[in-house]
Every structure is written in structure tokens, then in C-alpha cells.
Amino acid sequence: MWSLSGITNWVDQWLNATFNPTLTLIIEMVIVGVCVISLFAVLGLVLVIMERKVSAWMQIRLGPNRVGPKGMLQSFADTLKLLVKEGFTPNGADKFLFNLAPYLAIIVAMLLMAPIAFAKDFHMWNLNIGVLYVSAVSSISVISILMAGWASNNKYSLMGAMRSGAQIVSYELSAGLAILTIVVLTGSLNLNDIIQSQANGWWIFKGHIPAIIAFVIFIIAVTAETNRAPFDLAEAESELTAGFHTEYSGMKFALFFLAEYVNVFIVCAIGATLFLGGWMPFHIGNWQSFNHVMDFIPSSIWFMGKTFFLIFLIMWFRWTFPRLRIDQLLNLEWKYLLPISMFNILLVTAVAILGWHF
């Protein structure tokens, strides 16, 4: 059957037959790099138009509908506008850090792409500590936000950056503990092993109540970590105008914007991988014929479907909820989510040891 892994294997064999191993590796890295960058661009365009369409749908309006069929090319036009805009650096800004920050944000997002399995046997780097890598690298994103806020020499930016620093550091704990529950159940840090362990059922179904609690906490925590409403205090349009990226314009602003959306995609992809079985098709017990039909759908579609379902969920939050206040935000994490996650880890450990899960 046609599959993405088939294509990659074919390319690999062809390159190996034509060039020597070192050159093959270099060429493959270049191909992967190009693929990541184009995926970035496509993701940015798709997610922006999706956000606008989802928000329009929730707000009883049409949304973009002029550029291209049904307004689908609107984000191309927006990108073009941002590209030709002047990249303005304020006078009092720390020029080096100011210009570095958006690139740091985008690099972090790119690094996070590495261990994700997009389809069966289709990933950039089968890392044996994938989960650890993801949680470690995602922490770096706070530095870019702090850097942007500090270097802008703007009080709104500074406050936004400080808020976001407190927020991301706090919510990382819950997100980490939620991820850990699945690691405890699987016994592996490798994302591919985690997916394989869900061949007979996704963890959200197999893991009883602890897995569901972990899933809910994970979704809340990653919404906060990606600075999206109702946790968008770092930007807080009505309080801090635009928070840490108040002073950014043109392509530098676009990079922050892109990084936000790609981060949303990545956390949703990880959520789908951990809880919803990644590219594993949906199976129901012994319904052989049903399971075969499900198997017929390509694994990449399964992965993207699940990821975009979670992205839709996060967008739904954004257009429904009001924003929290900073003290309420930290209360929620330290007084509620963190104790619950810690207790949940105990519970899931007991479940794993006693083998209560399916």
C-alpha cells in the first residue's frame, strides 16, 4: 500500500546506491531541512486561515472570503504584507537581543519537530528519549519571550514577558507530570514505543480515569504554555496592548506569530501521540471488519486528524473563554493542577504496577 515511509525508503535506497554514505547523509539532512521549513510555512498559512474561519464560525460571521476561493488565500496575502513591511527597531531597544528573540522562538519550534512521528515509520529522528527531549526543548521558548520583552525597552512588553515567564515555568510542571503518566504506563521515553503500545487501544481509553485526568490537565497546561486564550496574559490585548511583541513589526512579528501557531501544532501533535495513539487507527475490540476499514485509512491522515481535532479544541477555548487574571492563573496551577497531577502520578503508578489498565 502507498505510504510515506515507502517514499522515504525509496529515496534513501536510491541515494545510497548513487552516492557515498557521507554525502547521502548530507543530502538527506538538506532534504529534511527543506521539508521542515516548507512544513512550517504551510502550517502557518493553514492554521491562520483555520483560526480565522473557526472564529468566524463561532462569531456568526463569514470571516475572510475575498482572496482566493472562499478566502483560502487570505493568509498568503497577509504573509506577503508582513514580508514587505518595514522591520522597525525602537531607538532605546537592545538591538542584538531584540532581533535575536524572534529567531530563537522559531528555532525552538523547529527543534520540537524532530522526534514527532507524522505517520507510520515516518519521523525525522527516532530518539530514545523523545519525551524528555520535547519537555526540555520546549522550556527554551520562555527565554525568547523574556528576551523580546526585555529588549523592547517598553513597559508593556516587559510586563508581558514577566507574566509569560511566571506562567510558562509554572505550567511546565503540570504538562510534564501529565506526560509522565503516559511514560509510567508505557515504560518508555521513546515516542515510537509509546505509539506502538497503543496498538490495541489508545491510552485515553486504556488508562482508566488517571489517563483522562492527565489528558485534561495536559490540554489546560499546553494551552497556557503556548500563551493562548484564556491564558494569553503575555499578550493580553486589552491590558498590555500586545504584551511582549508590542514593538515588533513586519517579518519579526510574523516569526513570533508563526512560532505560536507551530507550537500549538506541536503540542497538539504530542497530545495526540501520547493520549490518542498518534498515527494508530481507531480500533474497537474484536470488530474485525470495522478495524480493517479503519486500517485502510493512511496513518498520516489519522495523525493529522487527531492533531487538528486537538487544535480545534484549543481554538474553541480561545473564542469562548474570557481571560484569567495573573493571580488566578498562578492559583490554578499551584493550588489545583499541580497537586492533582502529583496525586494522579501516584494513582497511575499503582495502576501500572498492579496492571489494572487494559
Next chain:
Amino acid sequence: MEKEELKLKITELNTTATFDETGEWLNVTVDAKDWLPFAHQLRNDPVLVFNYLFCVTCIDWKTQLTMVYHLSSTHDRSNTVVIKINLDRNNPEIESVSSIWKTAEFHEREVYEMFGVKFLNHPDLRLLILPDGWEGKNPMLKDFDDPVNMIRL
């Protein structure tokens, strides 16, 4: 409370007050120097309780300035008096009542910049509406003239 009752009550508080009953409400004219103690009495009198100052403004009569305070009570809404105080147009000065009615703080600042009335013991007497550099220029006075920006109808 009827006008007559109010009049009697106010005469008890301030014997020098003069009355004018032509308008909708009772108009009371007092001296500028009596104003602050009189205001205290109006606010704290157990029967009158004029706790609601709803309008503070000034009128430029070309020969004098007149401060106008509209007072009412939330306990008895029919109690309404208009206090008028005539001020010297060349050196208008009056005690601030912002310690009695908080709303007076903003209203007095507005009167200060528009008419140039100086409110003594006001906590923060600065320009509120006009931009910097307009100190001393009082646009609501009848003889105000701005040769650059004036539009005449």
C-alpha cells in the same frame, strides 16, 4: 420637603443667606467666606443630609463669577437646593468642598481650568482637560479670545 421648610431650615444654619424662589428649586446665595462651614452643615445636618452634589459649575456674568452648586439628598429626593456664591472676577477664590463631596474634586478642577477659579485646599488642583501651557487661559470666560484657533459663528 417644601421650599418654605427648606428655607426655614437653612436660615437656621446660615443667617446671612439670601433666597430666590423664582426657579424650579430654592436658590440660596451665601458669602464665599461662609461656604465651607455652611457646606459642612448642609452635609451633616440630620434632617437635610445633602449628601449628593450632582452639579458644580460657574457662570461668568462679566462683572462677577458665580459658582453654582446643585445639592440633593438620597434620603429625600425632593430636597434640592441650588447654592450660589458670587466671586470677585479679578481674583476668584473659594474653599474647595472636595473633602465633603468627593465628586467636587473633578468638577472643581474643570471649573478651575475653564474659569480660573482658585479652589483653596484642593488636593490636586491641576489642569484636567486642557493640555499643558493653558494655565491662566480660561476658555469659558466671556472675554476669552484666541486669535489663532477661534472660530466664530
Next chain:
Amino acid sequence: MVEEIGTNTDGDLLINVGPQHPATHGVLHLVITLNGETIKKVEPHLGYIHRSIEKMCESLTYRQFIYVTSRMDYLSAHINNHACALCVEKGMQIEVPARAQVIRVIMDELTRIASHELWWGAMAMDIGAFTPFFHAFRERESINDIMEETCGARLTMNYMVPGGVMADLHPDFQKKVKAFISFYKTKIDEADELLTGNIIFQNRMKGVGILTKEDAISYGCTGPTARGSGVRCDIRKIYPYEIYNTLEFDEVIETGCDSLSRYLVRLKEIKQSLRIVEQLIDNIPEGDFQAKTKAVLKLPKGEFYSRVETARGELGVYIVSEGGTTPYRIKFRSPGFSNLSALDKMARGSKLGDLVAMMGTLDLVIPDIDR
């Protein structure tokens, strides 16, 4: 006037909110002293949209000056005009025909609904929920359509003249209003479903921006702002004008003194306004829509004060007449000006995020404050 940018001697952060800021809904400028996220002081600087309407009115005739006041509180433009027309009628002792009175009141209440709808959406947007804004605009739009059909304008309607209204109602008016009422009744509870019951919203509003009853009176607060603190101050009830004393409606009072109370007062007020419109829409008496008045109006020498309940509170119009065709001095006691003065008192000690919630529930319209 504007403090030096930076920090003051106590190491507090001075931050300028406005005049261009998404939460100020206009050109309000607040200088906020912050200690971390906690507000120590809020200082409003006004005047960015000051047009000195009072001075302008001194050179406009009694027929003309009414329409300038539409530009004060543009969201309740019709009610502003109403206050001015009432003041002129009081001075001239003009008897307004019954039909005109009913039309005026219906229009007042429709304006109030539209204004509160806009406030609801804008306030939700202030605290970070974007969707209510668009839902609110859908309802407001249908009111604006009714207004447009009746008097040709959607926002600043200029429908009032001393002695009545400018033109008779459109033949479709009753049908349109009834259609609006039945449509609106299906949507009115959406506000509660979408926002009021939300736990985040409740947390953001409860106990925030406390304004005690004493302070509300002392600061001269009126309208829903004061009624949220338990002050009875609905001018329609305590000093009824036009036909309000014959109508059945409740004065909405909440005693929570916080942002949530002020929010609930406005939501409930929408329902009361709807009740008034429902009572009147089938009972518009036949007759003249305008009293016979002279072409040139001259108010007798004296002082005249009229007040109405706008969507924001008590609007007073104080005319000093010397007997001419133009007012000698005119003063508008605008509700927003007094309500704003209480902001500093409310905001001290709370978080920066709460400030927008407070400003939202004060329902500030900047041209109304600046005049």
C-alpha cells in the same frame, strides 16, 4: 501634565494607558502607578476629545444646540437630545403631544437597549472574550435598522425638536419593532449562557472594583454604576419625565457593590427596557407628533435644569438664559465624568487586569466625559 516616563522615587512603575489603548474605548488617558501588578494610583488625564460643546452651545440657537449634544454620549444620542428638548420645553412651557411623548420614550428605550448591548460586547472583549462582541452587534444592528428607517440616521439620530419629534413614525415602525422584540427574546438569554455563568468570568468580576454605597453617592455616581452599589437613582422613577410615571417597570438594584453587580444591573435593565417598549408599541396614540411652536425660540430670563436617565446615568442640562435666542451659559452634567472620578478609589490595590474589568463596568464613553 504627563509624568516623566519611568519610575518614581518609590521604585514604582508609571505606565500610560491610553490615549491610544484597546481597553479605553476612545481617547482616555490614564497614568497608572504600579507596584508589580498591583495598582497604587490611577490618574485620568482628559481632554483628548474635548470640543467645548458648552461654549459652542452659547452661540447656537435653542433649535440648533440640541443636535450638538448627540456627539456627547454618542451611544445614547437620542436620550441626550431628549434632555435638551425637555429643558427648552420647560423654559418655554411647551405642551408635548401624547403621541410625541410615546415615540420619544420608545426611542429612548430602544437606544438604551442598543447602548447596553454594545457595552456588553465591549466589556466582554475587555476581559478577553471576543465572541460576545459579535453576538451583541447582531442585536444592536437590528435596532439601528429601525432607527435608520424612522429618522434616517443610525447613531446620532437628531430626531428631537423642542415640542415633539422631527417626523412622524415610519408606517412599518410597529411591525419592525415587534419583529425585533420577538427576535430579541430568543436571544436575550444568550448573554447569560455565553458569559455570565462562566466560572472564569465570575472570578474576574466578583469582589472586583468595590464601590460602597457611601462612596457611590459621594462621588456623584449615577446610573447602573450607582445602582450596582445599592443606590436608588433611576431618574425615570424618582423624577419621572414624559410618561414614565404611567409605565410599569422596575428599578434594578443590586447590592454587591462590585463589578458583577454593575454587570447584572445592566443586563436586567435591558429586560426592563424591553418591557417598556412592549407596553407602548401597541398603544401609540394618534395625533400630532409635534407641538406648534414659533420659528424662533426665546427662553425667558432665568435658569432651567432638566435631567434624564441615559444609558450611563443622570444627564443634567442646566441652561442660564438672558432672554435671547441663544443660551447665556449651558452646562451638561454628564454621568461619565462623575463615574470616572470614582475609578481611582475603586482601582487602588487591585491588579492591572482588574482595571479593564472595572472600566468595562463603568461603561465609559469618552466624548461624554470630555464634552
